[in-house]
Amino acid sequence: EAGVAQSPRYKIIEKRQSVAFWCNPISGHATLYWYQQILGQGPKLLIQFQNNGVVDDSQLPKDRFSAERLKGVDSTLKIQPAKLEDSAVYLCASSPAGAGANVLTFGAGSRLTVL
Amino acid sequence: TQLLEQSPQFLSIQEGENLTVYCNSSSVFSSLQWYRQEPGEGPVLLVTVVTGGEVKKLKRLTFQFGDARKDSSLHITAAQPGDTGLYLCAGTYTGSARQLTFGSGTQLTVLP
Numbered sequence: 388e389a390g391v392a393q394s395p396r397y398k399i400i401e402k403r404q405s406v407a408f409w410c411n412p413i414s415g416h417a418t419l420y421w422y423q424q425i426l427g428q429g430p431k432l433l434i435q436f437q438n439n440g441v442v443d444d445s446q447l448p449k450d451r452f453s454a455e456r457l458k459g460v461d462s463t464l465k466i467q468p469a470k471l472e473d474s475a476v477y478l479c480a481s482s483p484a485g486a487g488a489n490v491l492t493f494g495a496g497s498r499l500t501v502l
Numbered sequence: 503t504q505l506l507e508q509s510p511q512f513l514s515i516q517e518g519e520n521l522t523v524y525c526n527s528s529s530v531f532s533s534l535q536w537y538r539q540e541p542g543e544g545p546v547l548l549v550t551v552v553t554g555g556e557v558k559k560l561k562r563l564t565f566q567f568g569d570a571r572k573d574s575s576l577h578i579t580a581a582q583p584g585d586t587g588l589y590l591c592a593g594t595y596t597g598s599a600r601q602l603t604f605g606s607g608t609q610l611t612v613l614p
Contacts (some may be wrong), residue, residue, distance in 0.1 A: 391544070422604075427606070428606050428607075429506075429590050429592075429604030429606045429607050430545065430590075430604045431604070432601060432602065432603075435601070443593050443601055477545050479563075480544070489533060489535070489550060489594065489602070490547060490550070491547065491602065492547075493544025493545050493546070494544050495542065495543050495544050496542075496543075496544055501614075
C-alpha cells in the first residue's frame with residue numbers, strides 16, 4: 388500500500404513570498420489532515436477534511452493560510468504571504484472512515500524555511 | 503485549548519537501560535495514542551488505548567492508560583539505539599469530535 392505522498396520535501400522562501408504544499412493521501416482514505424510542526428514541538432492541527440468538506444479549521448490562520456481538497460482526494464495547502472514564524476514542517480495525514488478513523492498515517496512532511 | 507504535557511522533554515540513556523516517559527492532561531481522554539517520529543519522517547502510530555487502566559505491550563514497549571483516562575505512560579525495557587526518536591502522545595478529548603491533540607514530545611537518545 389502506497390503511503391501519504393507530500394511535495395516538495397524542502398522549500399526555502401523569503402518572508403512575504405507565497406508557497407504551496409501538495410498532499411496525496413492513501414487511496415480510499417476519507418479524512419485528510421494538515422498539521423504544522425514547529426521545531427521542538429508536537430504537531431498542531433491546521434485543518435481537517437472529510438472527503439472534500441472542512442470538518443475543523445479553527446486553528447488555521449485564515450488571513451494567510453488556505454487549503455483545499457477539491458475532488459476529495461489530494462489537497463493543497465497555501466501560505467501567502469509567509470512570515471518568519473511559519474518556518475516549520477507541514478505534515479499531511481490521512482485516515483479511513485469507520486472503525487479505523489483514528490488511525491492516522493502521516494507523510495514525511497514538507498519542511499519550510501522562511502528567511 | 504486542551505494541554506497535553508509530556509515529560510521528560512529530553513532523555514539520553516545507555517543501551518540496555520530501562521526508561522519511562524509520561525503524558526498528562528487535566529482533561530479526560532476518550533482515547534490516547536503514542537507515536538514515534540524519526541528525523542525527516544512523519545509520526546508513526548505505535549498504539550491506541552481507550553479503556554482506563556488498560557495496558558498494552560508491543561515487544562519491549564509497555565503502554566499504560568491511567569484509570570481516570572487523564573494520563574498515560576510508555577515504558578521501554580532494555581533500550582536499543584534503534585529506539586532513538588521523538589515519542590509523541592496524542593489524545594482525543596471527550597466531546598472534541600475526534601480532533602487529535604499532540605503533546606510536545608520526548609526526545610529519546612539511546613547511546614550504544
